[in-house]
Amino acid sequence: MVLHQSLPESEKLKSGTNWLNEFLGTLWRPDFVPDWAVPLTAVMVGVGIVLAIASLATMFSTWLERKVSGHIQCRYGPMRVGWHGFLVPLADGVKLLLKEDMIPKGADRVLFVLAPALVMSSILGAMVAFPLSHEFFFADLDLGVFMILALSSTTTIGVVMAGWSSNSKWSLYGSMREAAQVVAYEIPLGISLLVPLMVAGSFNLIEISEAQAGWFGMHWFIFRNPFMIPAFIIFFIAVLAEMKRAPFDLPETESELVAGFMTEYSGIRWSFFFFEEYTAMFLFSCVTAFFFFGGFEGPPTHFAAQVFGEGHLVHQLTAFLTIAVKGFAGVFLMMWVRWTLPRVRIDQVMTMGYKYLTPLALACVLGAGVFEVLWHWGVDA
Amino acid sequence: MTLPEGATTATGEREYLVDVRTQDMEVNMGPQHPATHGVMKILIRCNGELVTGAQPQLGFLHRCAEKIGENVEWLQYLPYTDRYDYLAAMNNNLGYSMAVEALMDIEIPRRAEMIRVICAELNRIGSHLIAIGTYGIDLGAFTPFLYMFREREWMMALFEKICGARLTYSYIRIGGVFNDAPPGWLSEVERFCDTFEKAWREYYDLLMMNQIFIKRTADVGVIPREMALDFGLTGPMLRGSAIDWDIRRDMPYSIYGEIWEDGAFKIPLGSGEMGTLGDCWDRAWVRITEMMESVKIVRWCLDRIEPGPVIADIPKVLRVPAGEAYVGIENPRGELGHYLLSDGGKIPLRCRVRGPSFSNLAVLEALLPGTLLADAVAIIGSTDIVVGETDR
Numbered sequence: 001m002v003l004h005q006s007l008p009e010s011e012k013l014k015s016g017t018n019w020l021n022e023f024l025g026t027l028w029r030p031d032f033v034p035d036w037a038v039p040l041t042a043v044m045v046g047v048g049i050v051l052a053i054a055s056l057a058t059m060f061s062t063w064l065e066r067k068v069s070g071h072i073q074c075r076y077g078p079m080r081v082g083w084h085g086f087l088v089p090l091a092d093g094v095k096l097l098l099k100e101d102m103i104p105k106g107a108d109r110v111l112f113v114l115a116p117a118l119v120m121s122s123i124l125g126a127m128v129a130f131p132l133s134h135e136f137f138f139a140d141l142d143l144g145v146f147m148i149l150a151l152s153s154t155t156t157i158g159v160v161m162a163g164w165s166s167n168s169k170w171s172l173y174g175s176m177r178e179a180a181q182v183v184a185y186e187i188p189l190g191i192s193l194l195v196p197l198m199v200a201g202s203f204n205l206i207e208i209s210e211a212q213a214g215w216f217g218m219h220w221f222i223f224r225n226p227f228m229i230p231a232f233i234i235f236f237i238a239v240l241a242e243m244k245r246a247p248f249d250l251p252e253t254e255s256e257l258v259a260g261f262m263t264e265y266s267g268i269r270w271s272f273f274f275f276e277e278y279t280a281m282f283l284f285s286c287v288t289a290f291f292f293f294g295g296f297e298g299p300p301t302h303f304a305a306q307v308f309g310e311g312h313l314v315h316q317l318t319a320f321l322t323i324a325v326k327g328f329a330g331v332f333l334m335m336w337v338r339w340t341l342p343r344v345r346i347d348q349v350m351t352m353g354y355k356y357l358t359p360l361a362l363a364c365v366l367g368a369g370v371f372e373v374l375w376h377w378g379v380d381a
Numbered sequence: 382m383t384l385p386e387g388a389t390t391a392t393g394e395r396e397y398l399v400d401v402r403t404q405d406m407e408v409n410m411g412p413q414h415p416a417t418h419g420v421m422k423i424l425i426r427c428n429g430e431l432v433t434g435a436q437p438q439l440g441f442l443h444r445c446a447e448k449i450g451e452n453v454e455w456l457q458y459l460p461y462t463d464r465y466d467y468l469a470a471m472n473n474n475l476g477y478s479m480a481v482e483a484l485m486d487i488e489i490p491r492r493a494e495m496i497r498v499i500c501a502e503l504n505r506i507g508s509h510l511i512a513i514g515t516y517g518i519d520l521g522a523f524t525p526f527l528y529m530f531r532e533r534e535w536m537m538a539l540f541e542k543i544c545g546a547r548l549t550y551s552y553i554r555i556g557g558v559f560n561d562a563p564p565g566w567l568s569e570v571e572r573f574c575d576t577f578e579k580a581w582r583e584y585y586d587l588l589m590m591n592q593i594f595i596k597r598t599a600d601v602g603v604i605p606r607e608m609a610l611d612f613g614l615t616g617p618m619l620r621g622s623a624i625d626w627d628i629r630r631d632m633p634y635s636i637y638g639e640i641w642e643d644g645a646f647k648i649p650l651g652s653g654e655m656g657t658l659g660d661c662w663d664r665a666w667v668r669i670t671e672m673m674e675s676v677k678i679v680r681w682c683l684d685r686i687e688p689g690p691v692i693a694d695i696p697k698v699l700r701v702p703a704g705e706a707y708v709g710i711e712n713p714r715g716e717l718g719h720y721l722l723s724d725g726g727k728i729p730l731r732c733r734v735r736g737p738s739f740s741n742l743a744v745l746e747a748l749l750p751g752t753l754l755a756d757a758v759a760i761i762g763s764t765d766i767v768v769g770e771t772d773r
Contacts, residue, residue, distance in 0.1 A: 069523075069524075072524055073523070073524050073527035073528070074527060074528065074531055075527065169406060169408050170408075173430075173754070246521060247521060247593060249521070250755075253521065253755070254415055255415045255416050255518055255519045255520070255521065255758055256416060256754060256755055256758045258414060258415065339523060339524050340522075340524060340587075341521075341522065341591065341593055342517065342520040342521045342522035342588075342591060342593045342594045342597060343520060343521025343522075343593070343597075343755075344593055344596070344597070345596075345597060345753060345755045345756065346430055346753065346755060347753065348596060
């Protein structure tokens with residue numbers, strides 16, 4: 001990882017797999033292996049790491065969901081498989097792989113098979129832009145946030161495809177609701193994100209995180225500006241709606257639409273939708289942390305940097321653990337909301353998105369802009 | 382092109398196909414659908430999310446209960462009554478036993494009457510817990526359901542202690558109850574009541590006063606007073622529309638008259654507090670408030686119960702004098718009526734059951750058109766039907 005730092009600026013490709021590339025380049029290899037195989041292998045390994053991070057986050061989240069819901073509902077949740085049911089996600093995975101993979105008779109086979117793949121690949125694509133620490137990342141994109149938002153919205157297309165191709169009326173309802181809901185909530189989501197973006201002045205997640213490093217790692221955007229708190233609340237609500245999490249789980253409402261767009265899916269294909277949901281939960285919790293709660297920054301990261309120096313392995317590890325803890329705190333909050341609140345109705349969802357959240361988000365942008373100009377005039381702008 | 386004269390759709394509407402670009406969609410809600418609380422089918426016509434027609438279709442759980450009643454002995458029919466409304470089996474036992482007793486003119490021991498009322502009211506609590514809990518699930522709130530199951534579990538354990546069964550009790554017999562309460566049972570009921578009163582506050586705050594719950598149920602599925610009377614609704618469905626009718630008070634049976642005279646309980650009525658009178662919230666409120674009234678009735682009985690026999694002396698093979706009797710009791714879901722006709726033999730000549738869920742279900746067809754699909758689920762949930770009883 002330090003290798004990446006040591007590269008001259010001109011050769012510094014913005015990719016976290018550079019150190020792997022260099023490492024592989026130093027190894028002996030047979031003559032018949034061409035040069036381009038080295039970066040390719042490095043990228044493949046990088047993809048593997050992204051996939052592993054996403055899978056681990058998903059597995060942990062599914063376990064957390066069971067335990068959180070269990071303890072909220074006066075029961076234990078899983079207790080048998082492993083310590084406090086810790087291995088239940090693995091057992092689940094095996095079960096889902098072994099289940100019969102059914103495609104309904106009247107279904108559009110191509111779209112039906114493609115839909116879960118699209119959903120899964122979109123969210124994994126979004127995960128690529130998620131940095132694990134200051135210097136360990138797959139792709140350090142200048143438009144990282146934009147990429148996460150854009151690619152994670154693509155999952156909607158997969159959901160609509162799934163609903164349409166299933167040849168089931170319940171599925172169709174679910175996917176239509178999803179389309180309407182995502183269109184309505186993309187707007188407040190984007191606008192409320194403008195408030196921290198305005199302060200940070202960058203789309204790059206690592207730079208956004210570094211902008212919050214002051215005050216012993218507690219100079220988080222949420223404390224910086226009184227309009228950040230409403231912006232955070234709007235963003236959080238919009239994220240819940242984007243991700244079809246309760247109380248906005250209208251596309252899959254198990255009591256109305258059986259299982260919504262997932263009604264006809266089974267086995268591993270069905271689990272892809274779940275994978276998407278839990279990865280998106282983690283990813284968006286991390287994005288929330290980057291924009292409002294300091295990202296990598298926090299007292300532990302600050303002191304790790306002080307003691308071991310910037311870029312030291314311990315500093316990187318602390319940064320990674322900080323963002324992971326913040327991400328799972330967000331995931332926990334989403335679960336808490338899900339297991340407490342009833343579901344809202346589709347017209348209420350639309351009313352809330354268009355009539356309240358969007359104007360409020362715009363007001364936040366205006367207020368935050370004015371506040372920044374007046375308060376931080378000449379200070380750090 | 383139009384359909385031939387007289388051609389109608391399943392929901393009874395004329396269908397015109399002249400220059401129609403869009404078409405209403407017919408959706409089968411059920412027989413296997415989470416919102417129908419059992420195997421019932423509701424054929425729904427939808428224009429997008431808007432429901433334009435609905436028709437409940439029954440019979441998936443038909444078990445010929447009434448016909449069986451004409452073929453088995455008086456005592457043997459009792460277990461079948463457990464199975465109409467399996468959530469309130471004690472009340473069903475009570476209704477049938479009282480109908481037979483009305484034909485026979487036997488004296489029920491005082492202690493038996495007390496235990497009957499305690500059991501019936503405990504079962505009313507358990508039944509309403511399911512009603513409110515599953516209503517929460519219909520609206521997407523899963524947690525209150527499990528909170529309610531916590532108390533219901535204790536209630537079922539109490540029944541298990543007194544009669545050995547958890548769901549189909551057959552405990553209230555013709556002439557009294559099967560056996561006396563085991564030692565310590567009555568004091569455990571008292572402790573249950575204490576705990577329940579605290580837990581009730583939890584349900585009320587968590588579910589009934591939840592802003593989203595109120596938004597989903599207030600002004601939804603409004604049943605005006607006239608409509609409630611027209612459809613012959615009974616029970617909480619009727620009282621949700623503020624019609625003051627409760628058989629326990631107005632046609633008192635068992636010892637309810639005495640309890641009412643003593644002022645031990647009240648009849649909660651819908652008030653339109655959160656929206657319009659007779660909306661889903663009012664019905665849910667009537668149910669949840671009735672549970673507290675049931676606790677008061679149980680406490681009244683516990684204070685006054687005295688030792689004594691629990692079953693009248695009735696022969697093993699019952700021969701009921703010729704005649705007919707109709708006894709209606711206040712089941713958790715409304716009026717459960719048993720009409721029995723006897724020719725003096727060992728088996729009834731006719732055993733007719735009036736199930737409250739069946740009558741209450743009819744209102745769906747009038748209530749659902751014009752609502753959103755999500756509201757339809759809320760309305761179906763608020764009628765609180767048990768399919769075992771609609772089909773029998």
